Amino acid sequence: MSIEFITFIVMIGVFLAGCFAANLPVGLSMVLSSVSGIIVGGFIGGLDLTLLDALRHMVEGMFAYVDTILVITCAMVFMKAIEKSGTLDAIASVIIEKFHKRPAIMLCLIMLIIMFPGMITGSSTACVLSAGSIMAPVLMMMGVPMLETASILAMGGLLGMIAPPTNLPAMMIGAGIDIPYSGFELPLAMMTFPLAFAFALMFGYKYVKNMNYEEVQAKLNTAGRKEFGFRIYLPLIVAVVLMVAAKMIPAFSIGMPLVFLISAVVAGFCGYKVNLAQVGKESVNSTMAVMGILMGVGMFIQVMTLTGVRGLIVTTCISLPGWALYVAAAISIPLFGAVSAFGAASVLGVPFLLAFLDKEEIIVASALSLIASLGDMMPPTALCGIFAAQVVGIEKYSAVLKKCLIPCLIVIAWALLFIVFANQLSFLIL
Amino acid sequence: MEKNKKLISGVLCLVLAVAIIVTTSMNFLAVREVPYPMMGPSVSEVKMLSDWNPNLKDTNGDTPVYILKGEKEGGSMLILGGTHPNEPSGYMSATLFIENAVVEQGTVYVIPYVNHSAATHNDPGEGNLQYFTLTTKSGERTFRFGSRATNPIDQWPDPDVYVHYPSGQQLSGSETRNINRAYPGRPDGNLTENMAYGVMELIRNEDIDIGFDLHEASPEYPVINATVSHQVSMDIASVGCMNLLMGGIEMSLEQSPTNFHGLTHREWGDASDIRAAILMETANASQGRLRGATTIEQVLGGRDKCYTKSLELGFLYVPWEEVGHPIEERCGRHLEGIKQYSLAHNEVNPEEPIVYSGVPGYQELYLDATREELDGTHLAKFLM
Numbered sequence: 001m002s003i004e005f006i007t008f009i010v011m012i013g014v015f016l017a018g019c020f021a022a023n024l025p026v027g028l029s030m031v032l033s034s035v036s037g038i039i040v041g042g043f044i045g046g047l048d049l050t051l052l053d054a055l056r057h058m059v060e061g062m063f064a065y066v067d068t069i070l071v072i073t074c075a076m077v078f079m080k081a082i083e084k085s086g087t088l089d090a091i092a093s094v095i096i097e098k099f100h101k102r103p104a105i106m107l108c109l110i111m112l113i114i115m116f117p118g119m120i121t122g123s124s125t126a127c128v129l130s131a132g133s134i135m136a137p138v139l140m141m142m143g144v145p146m147l148e149t150a151s152i153l154a155m156g157g158l159l160g161m162i163a164p165p166t167n168l169p170a171m172m173i174g175a176g177i178d179i180p181y182s183g184f185e186l187p188l189a190m191m192t193f194p195l196a197f198a199f200a201l202m203f204g205y206k207y208v209k210n211m212n213y214e215e216v217q218a219k220l221n222t223a224g225r226k227e228f229g230f231r232i233y234l235p236l237i238v239a240v241v242l243m244v245a246a247k248m249i250p251a252f253s254i255g256m257p258l259v260f261l262i263s264a265v266v267a268g269f270c271g272y273k274v275n276l277a278q279v280g281k282e283s284v285n286s287t288m289a290v291m292g293i294l295m296g297v298g299m300f301i302q303v304m305t306l307t308g309v310r311g312l313i314v315t316t317c318i319s320l321p322g323w324a325l326y327v328a329a330a331i332s333i334p335l336f337g338a339v340s341a342f343g344a345a346s347v348l349g350v351p352f353l354l355a356f357l358d359k360e361e362i363i364v365a366s367a368l369s370l371i372a373s374l375g376d377m378m379p380p381t382a383l384c385g386i387f388a389a390q391v392v393g394i395e396k397y398s399a400v401l402k403k404c405l406i407p408c409l410i411v412i413a414w415a416l417l418f419i420v421f422a423n424q425l426s427f428l429i430l
Numbered sequence: 431m432e433k434n435k436k437l438i439s440g441v442l443c444l445v446l447a448v449a450i451i452v453t454t455s456m457n458f459l460a461v462r463e464v465p466y467p468m469m470g471p472s473v474s475e476v477k478m479l480s481d482w483n484p485n486l487k488d489t490n491g492d493t494p495v496y497i498l499k500g501e502k503e504g505g506s507m508l509i510l511g512g513t514h515p516n517e518p519s520g521y522m523s524a525t526l527f528i529e530n531a532v533v534e535q536g537t538v539y540v541i542p543y544v545n546h547s548a549a550t551h552n553d554p555g556e557g558n559l560q561y562f563t564l565t566t567k568s569g570e571r572t573f574r575f576g577s578r579a580t581n582p583i584d585q586w587p588d589p590d591v592y593v594h595y596p597s598g599q600q601l602s603g604s605e606t607r608n609i610n611r612a613y614p615g616r617p618d619g620n621l622t623e624n625m626a627y628g629v630m631e632l633i634r635n636e637d638i639d640i641g642f643d644l645h646e647a648s649p650e651y652p653v654i655n656a657t658v659s660h661q662v663s664m665d666i667a668s669v670g671c672m673n674l675l676m677g678g679i680e681m682s683l684e685q686s687p688t689n690f691h692g693l694t695h696r697e698w699g700d701a702s703d704i705r706a707a708i709l710m711e712t713a714n715a716s717q718g719r720l721r722g723a724t725t726i727e728q729v730l731g732g733r734d735k736c737y738t739k740s741l742e743l744g745f746l747y748v749p750w751e752e753v754g755h756p757i758e759e760r761c762g763r764h765l766e767g768i769k770q771y772s773l774a775h776n777e778v779n780p781e782e783p784i785v786y787s788g789v790p791g792y793q794e795l796y797l798d799a800t801r802e803e804l805d806g807t808h809l810a811k812f813l814m
Binding site: 302 | 450453454457458552554555556557560582588589590591593599600601602605651652653689690691719720721722723724725726734739740743745
C-alpha cells in the first residue's frame with residue numbers, strides 16, 4: 001500500500017471522525033484532517049518538512065478561497081439589505097401580478113432570472129443569494145413548497161454558473177490545454193437552458209398550474225411599492241447594470257463583492273430604513289460557517305497536493321479504460337467538487353479533457369464543466385444547497401440535496417451524452 | 431467555572447492563532463527577496479525594466495535586465511527567464527547564461543525573472559517548494575521556486591473574465607496575472623500588462639533581432655520538448671530545430687497559432703520588427719496535475735513515480751525513463767536551443783550576427799554528467 005493511499009485514508013478518516021464522532025464543525029474537521037495528512041504524508045512519509053514548512057502550507061492553502069469568501073459575504077449583505085428595504089416583496093408582487101395567467105412561462109422566466117447573475121459572473125452563489133433570494137418569495141407565494149423552491153434555486157444556481165456567456169469552469173479546463181474561450185456559447189446554451197426549464201417545471205408546475213390568484217393576491221405585500229414607487233427597485237437595477245457593464249466594458253469591472261456592496265448601500269436609501277452595520281454583522285454571522293469550511297478546504301487541497309494524494313486520485317481516475325472512463329468522470333468530478341467546483345474543474349477537468357482528446361475538445365470541455373458544477377451540491381461545501389436552504393428558511397440543507405439528486409443525475413447523463421457524441425455535435429461550435 | 435474554562439480556551443486559541451500568523455507572515459515576507467544572478471564576464475550593465483517603462487519604477491513588477499555587450503557591434507538578442515517562476519529551467523538557464531557567457535559580437539539582454547512579482551509568492555493549493563539550494567563555485571546559493579502568476583499582493587482582485595488587450599480574447603480571470611497572456615501590454619493597464627509593455631518597449635527601442643522565452647510544461651501537456659515560433663521566424667526556427675535534432679535533441683517545431691493572443695511567440699512578432707520570436711518548452715515534473723508528492727528530487731531531479739505510472743497509461747507527451755528529466759537536461763535543452771537558433775539567425779542575417787561562447791550546452795550540462803549528479807549537483811558547477 002503506497003504512502004499516498006495511507007495518507008488519503010487517514011485524512012478521510014480523521015475528517016469523518018471530526019464531523020460525526022466529535023461533532024466538530026466541518027471547517028475544523030478539515031483542519032484536523034489536513035494536520036493528519038501533514039503528519040502521515042509529510043513527516044512520516046519522509047518529505048523533509050520542517051514545522052515552519054507545514055504551517056506555511058496550511059496557511060497558504062487557505063488563501064485559495066479568499067475571493068470566494070468575499071463574494072459570498074458581500075452577496076449575503078446584498079440579500080439581507082434588499083430584504084429589509086422591501087425590494088424583495090415589491091419585485092415578488094409585481095412578477096405575480098403580471099404573469100400569473102401563464103404559469104409555465106412564468107416558471108421558465110423565473111428560472112432565467114435566477115440563472116442570470118451566474119451567466120454574467122460565473123458564480124452559482126451569486127445566483128442563489130441575489131436573484132434566488134428575490135425569486136424565492138415569488139415561488140412560495142404561488143404555492144411552491146419551501147423544499148421545491150430551494151431545489152429550483154439550487155439547480156438554477158448550478159446551471160446559471162455554466163450557462164453562457166461566462167463559464168469559469170470551462171475557461172479553467174480550456175486554459176489547461178490552451179483553448180481560448182471562444183465557440184463555447186452554443187454548446188453551453190444547449191447543455192443548460194433545456195435542463196433549466198425542465199427542472200423549473202418538474203419542481204414547480206404541479207403547484208402553480210392551479211394557483212388561486214385571489215388567495216395569493218391577498219398575501220402580496222405591495223406597501224413598499226406604493227410608498228416608495230419606482231425607487232424601491234433601484235438596488236436591483238444598480239446590481240444588474242453594474243454586472244452587465246462589467247461584462248460589456250471591462251474597464252467598468254469593479255468585481256462582484258463591490259457590485260453587491262454598492263447595491264446594498266443603494267438599498268439603504270431606496271425603501272424602508274436599513275441599518276447597514278446590523279446587516280453586515282448578520283451577514284458575516286450567517287456566512288461564518290461556510291467561510292470556515294472554505295478555509296479548511298483550501299488547507300485540505302494544499303496538503304493533498306503536497307503529499308501526492310491529489311496525483312494518486314487524478315491518475316487513478318483517468319487510468320480507467322473505455323466506458324469506465326465515462327463512469328469515472330461522472331463520479332470523480334462531482335465527488336472532488338466536494339472541496340470546490342472550480343477545484344474539480346481545474347484538477348480533474350483538465351486531465352479528463354486530455355483523456356478524451358480524440359473528441360471535439362470544446363464540446364468535451366463544456367460538458368466537463370457541466371459535470372464540475374455539481375461540486376456545488378456536494379457536501380461539505382455544497383454552496384448551492386446550503387445557500388438555497390438558507391434563503392428559503394430550511395434548517396438542514398441535506399433535504400435540498402436529496403431532492404436534487406435526480407436532477408443532478410440527469411445533469412450527469414446529459415453531459416455524458418454530449419461527450420459521447422462530441423464529434424457529431426461539433427456543428428454547434430460557431 | 432465553565433465561563434473561566436471558555437475564557438482560557440479562547441485565550442489559548444487566540445495566542446496560537448497569533449503565533450501562527452506572525453511566524454508565517456515573516457516567512458511570506460522573506461520570499462519577497464528574490465536572489466539574483468552574479469555578474470558574469472560579459473555583463474556590462476544592469477538596468478531595470480522600468481528604464482523602458484517608467485510605470486514599473488518602485489513596484490514589485492520592476493526587474494533587473496542584464497546587458498552583455500560584445501566588443502564588436504552586431505545583432506541584439508533577448509532572453510527571458512522567469513515568465514513563470516514555477517518553471518525553474520527558465521530562470522536557471524537565464525542565470526547560467528548571465529554567469530558564463532562571453533559575448534564577442536552583438537548585445538544580449540537577459541531578464542532572469544521577467545515576472546518578478548510572480549517570483550515572490552507560491553500558488554495556493556499547489557503545495558510547491560519555496561526554495562532550493564545548490565552548492566556552486568562560491569558556496570551554497572539559494573534559488574526561489576515561485577508562481578505562474580503575478581503576486582495578488584501586487585495585483586488584486588482578478589476580474590471574473592480576463593479580456594486580453596487589444597484582441598478582446600476572453601480567458602479565465604486568473605490569467606489576468608499571467609504575463610504570457612498579457613503581451614503586447616499597455617502603459618495604462620494593470621501591473622502585468624505594464625510588465626509586458628516594458629518588455630515590448632525594450633524590444634522596440636533596442637531593435638531586438640531575436641527573442642527567446644524559456645518555459646516548462648507538465649509532462650501531460652501536448653506542447654512539450656517543443657519550440658513555438660512566430661511565422662516571421664519559421665525559417666530560422668526550422669534550421670535551428672533541424673540542427674538540434676541532428677545533435678540528438680528531440681525537438682518539435684510549431685508555428686504560433688494566429689488566434690491565440692497574449693503570448694510572446696505571437697505578440698512579439700505582431701507588435702514589433704523582431705526577426706525571430708521563439709518560445710521553448712521542457713518537461714517539468716513538479717508542475718502537472720498527475721504529479722506525486724512535492725520533493726526536491728521532483729523539482730531538480732525531474733523524477734516522479736506518478737509520472738512513471740502515467741507513462742504506462744499513455745498520458746505523457748515526452749519520453750519518461752528512470753532518469754526522469756533532471757534540471758541539467760532541461761537547462762541543457764534551453765541553452766542548446768538558444769545557441770542553435772542564434773546560429774541559424776546569424777546565417778540568415780550575416781551582417782548583424784550575435785556571437786558568444788562559454789555557455790554550457792546540452793553536452794556539457796547533461797551528457798557529461800554522471801547519473802548521481804543529475805539533480806542540480808552538476809548544473810551547480812557552472813554557477814559562480
